[in-house]
Amino acid sequence: MRTRAPEPMGDTPAPRVSVVIPTYNMERHIARTLGCVTNQTFASLEVLVVDDCSTYTTPSIVKALAEQDRRIRYIRLEKNSNLPAVPRNVGILQSRGEYVAFLDHDDTWTRGKLACQVALLDKYPEVDMAHAPLWVHVYGNRYRGLTRLPNPAYMKTTLKTLLKRNTVMCSSAIVRKSSLDRIGGFDEDPGLRTVEDYELWLRIASKGIIKFQPFICGSYFYEPSGALSQENVGDRIAWLRISTGLLIDDPRPSSRPAMFAQLLTAPITCLACAAYTLARLPSGDRAQTFNRNS
Numbered sequence: 001m002r003t004r005a006p007e008p009m010g011d012t013p014a015p016r017v018s019v020v021i022p023t024y025n026m027e028r029h030i031a032r033t034l035g036c037v038t039n040q041t042f043a044s045l046e047v048l049v050v051d052d053c054s055t056y057t058t059p060s061i062v063k064a065l066a067e068q069d070r071r072i073r074y075i076r077l078e079k080n081s082n083l084p085a086v087p088r089n090v091g092i093l094q095s096r097g098e099y100v101a102f103l104d105h106d107d108t109w110t111r112g113k114l115a116c117q118v119a120l121l122d123k124y125p126e127v128d129m130a131h132a133p134l135w136v137h138v139y140g141n142r143y144r145g146l147t148r149l150p151n152p153a154y155m156k157t158t159l160k161t162l163l164k165r166n167t168v169m170c171s172s173a174i175v176r177k178s179s180l181d182r183i184g185g186f187d188e189d190p191g192l193r194t195v196e197d198y199e200l201w202l203r204i205a206s207k208g209i210i211k212f213q214p215f216i217c218g219s220y221f222y223e224p225s226g227a228l229s230q231e232n233v234g235d236r237i238a239w240l241r242i243s244t245g246l247l248i249d250d251p252r253p254s255s256r257p258a259m260f261a262q263l264l265t266a267p268i269t270c271l272a273c274a275a276y277t278l279a280r281l282p283s284g285d286r287a288q289t290f291n292r293n294s
Helices: 030-038 058-068 085-094 113-123 142-148 159-164 177-183 196-207 230-244 256-280 283-290
Strands: 017-023 045-051 072-076 099-102 129-131 135-138 174-176 210-212 218-222
Touching: 017 030, 017 085, 030 045, 030 058, 045 058, 045 085, 058 072, 072 085, 085 099, 099 113, 099 177, 113 129, 113 174, 135 142, 159 196, 174 177, 177 196, 196 210, 196 230
Parallel strands: 017 045, 017 099, 045 072, 129 210, 135 218
Antiparallel strands: 099 174, 129 174
């Protein structure tokens, strides 16, 4: 499933950002996802769509879009891995950019997402990775995202905070390629499927610096068909504790009083983050954040 490192592309300058999108049978949304990348205000990028052996029309859709925009590269694995870590690692290996941004095949970004994050990483060379909140669309309901926003006044991403829960959404993360070369990519252990990104964030936090940016950088679409049960998530975290040796908290719902307190503070939390975002983003990005079909 591994591929060779990319060959030099003549006199074509290397892009500053490599966007890695693993995909499998996502013909329903892959064009929308690719569109949000090619429409970024930050143009020095390449898009690596790594196909885990789709069986329907996803390959033809991506190839057609690649003919229209040469920044898109289609890579197909030799056989299906059923592990998101594998196509992501292939994308990392094939990437030519200074920074590597991850995006799931059904999520979207606001147009200024990469520009904001690249500006931060350029300004702070000691930072290994940056991330920001995504607006969560739960079962197609865009307004439920209000309760999923972090409070930017208190949000810091350190090993200590990550041990409490995974606060990094994979589609919001951008990492220095040099940091990935030093720390390593995603763990391909089948026992870590669906938490392989969490394991990587823990490694980066233990050996480097992660910076949180309090602006809504895109949309995460939560569909019931693709979600693990809370019990299965607990089992994955238990395996993650064993494989890393870290004391990671149980991610399953806490006591009712704690959940009630979270509901009470949700309005303040969401208003703080939403206000910060709306103040920073161009008007087009503001509309895109709340639009289910963007």
